[in-house]
Amino acid sequence: MNxxxxxxxxxxxxxxxxxxGLMSGTSLDGLDIALCVLEGSGRKTRARVSHFKTVPYTAEWRAAVKAIFSKRDADLQQVCLLNEQTGILHAEMILSALKEWGLQPEDVDLIASHGQTIFHAPRSLHGMPAYPNATLQIGDGDHIAMRTGIITLSDFRQKHLAAGGEGAPLAVYGDYLVFSKAGENRIMLNIGGIANFTFLPADEEASRVFSTDVGPGNTLMDQYMQQQFGRHYDEDGKVAGKGMANEQLLAALxxxxxxxxxxxxxxxxELxxxxxxxxxxxKTGTTGLSPEDVMATLSHFSARSIADAIKATGENELKIxxxxxxxxxxxxxxxLQAELPGASFFTTADLGIDPDAKEALLFAILANETMAGEPQPFSAGSGIPPVCMGKVSFPF
Ligand SMILES: Nc1ncnc2c1ncn2[C@@H]1O[C@H](COP(=O)(O)OP(=O)(O)OP(=O)(O)O)[C@@H](O)[C@H]1O
Ligand SMILES: CC(=O)N[C@H]1[C@@H]2OC[C@@H](O2)[C@@H](O)[C@@H]1O[C@H](C)C(=O)O
Known part of the structure; x- marks a missing residue:
């Protein structure tokens, strides 16, 4: 045997x-690297994060990716170059994180790499019935495996598409295995560039579990902050906090x-x-609003769209x-709390998982399932195909 x-x-x-586990999200802020210790598989999975850091991207890399990110007229050569360069960059970031933690590549069994999404095109967005759901992540796993010497699983979303899904959200697979709890209706809400949540019913019935994107988390606020203030994001909501939401603009959004x-x-x-x-x-004649008022409106927009989708679960007693x-x-x-007065709010830190590490942990869980688990029995119409995901790259 090889x-x-x-x-x-x-x-x-x-x-x-x-x-x-590696995650590089739509915010393009940095690479999340989480060293996860996983025992068992399936509903018997026990997971903890032993080391975590976000390695920030350089302004140059961010600008290069932004030039092609979610753009229909992207330069194909740049896409091709960045696919390789991002793989190399992620490998280097891993090696320096391991060094900082006093660890060797031999201390790690596997890498689970999400890569960098550069375009997401479910049918609902591209609108062409003759084409399938599609999504594209760059940062090739072979570079990561060869440079680190660690077996790498990557490109997780393609299997989900092949099985009829939209390639996202994948959070449901990890959330159900690790965070579901009998007797509690839980919402696992991730507010990244895009906001998404998983509903975990109190009866832990797999056929009732679902996961969905709900709209912008930070992406619109981030893009507007970058355009108006040259800052990556609105730290602690200080700019939005100074403004007043405009109801007409909110309704139009x-x-x-x-x-x-x-x-x-x-x-x-892309939307x-x-x-x-x-x-x-x-449409609403609000082009003259102050940037602070626009930010306040965008903040309400994110909160309202998240809250409306959570209300659609029809459950009253929710732990978020x-x-x-x-x-x-x-x-x-x-x-968000004002929009959902009946719900109680926590963070995943209350469940022992650093909230900033949660998505990187997800990919470690997905890789663990591919290595040692079996597909879970989610319901046929839930958009959660029962699959194990990820492609394998060997170091030599
Ligand atoms: N102190 C803070 N105050 C306000 N916003 C913050 C703060 N810290 C982080 N953010 C927001 O969080 C964003 C990064 O979030 P995160 O890393 O979860 O997104 P992502 O993983 O890139 O996105 P996605 O999950 O959609 O792929 C920043 O761009 C910023 O908008
Ligand atoms: C195509 C893509 O990269 N989607 C991301 C993005 O970021 C948040 C949201 O949109 C979610 O659908 C997904 O990531 C998480 C990790 C997921 O698949 O669950």
Missing amino acids: KNWKQTFDIAEKPQRKIL LDHSFFGAGLPKTTGP FNLAYLEAAQL FMSGGGMHNNVLTSR
Whole structure:
């Protein structure tokens, strides 16, 4: 047997695996690296994050990715170059994180790499019935495996598409295995560039579980902050906090077929971008609003769209566990709490998982399932195909 397969087989049989989960999200802020310790698989999975850091991207890399990110007329050569360069960059970031933690590549069993989404095109967004749901992540896993010497699983979303899904959200697979609790209706709410949540019913019935994107988390606020203030994001919601939400603009922002469509659904900055905001401002004659008022309106927009989707679960007694960068924005979270007076709010830290590490942990869980688990029995119409995901890259 080839040595790579033997090693893979041995890792699959281990009672405990150390998996380095990597997530680079739509905010393009940095690479989240979480060293996760996983025991068991399926509903018997026990997961903890032993080391975590976000390695910030350089302004140059961010600018290069932004030039192609969610753009229909992107330069194909740049896409091709960045696919390789991002893989190399992620490998280097991993090696320096391991060094900082006093660890060697041999201390890690596997890498689980999400890569960088550069375009997300479910049918609901591209609108062409002859084409399938599609999504594209760059940062090739072979570079990561060869440079680190660690077996790498990557490109998780393609299997989900192949099985009829939209390629996202994948959070449901990890949330159900690790955070479901009998007797509690839980919402696992991640407020990243795009906001999404998983509903975990109190009866833990897999057929009732679902996961969905709900609209912009931070992406519109971030894009507007970058355009108006040259800052990556509105730290602690300070700018939005100084403004007043405009009801006409808010109503126009909420007036899109995406919000009326049934759950589950996915989206991205391909829809929620500055052109979307400008169209709503033109429609309502609000182009003269102060940047602070626009930010306050965008903050309400994110809160309202998240709250409306959560209300659509029809459950009253909900425990909401937040994660993602948006949970640090007090203006946004206060608004959300005002929109959902019946719910109680927590973060995944209350469940022992650093909220900033949660998505990186998800990919470690997905890799763990591919190595040692079996597909879960989600219901046929839930948009959650019963699949194991990820492609394998060997170090030699
Ligand atoms: N202190 C803070 N105050 C306000 N906003 C913050 C703060 N810290 C982080 N954020 C927001 O969180 C964003 C990053 O969130 P996160 O890393 O969860 O997104 P992501 O993983 O890139 O997105 P996605 O989950 O959609 O792929 C920042 O761009 C910013 O908008
Ligand atoms: C295509 C893509 O990268 N989607 C991301 C994005 O960021 C948040 C939201 O949109 C979610 O659908 C997904 O990521 C998480 C990790 C998921 O698949 O669950």
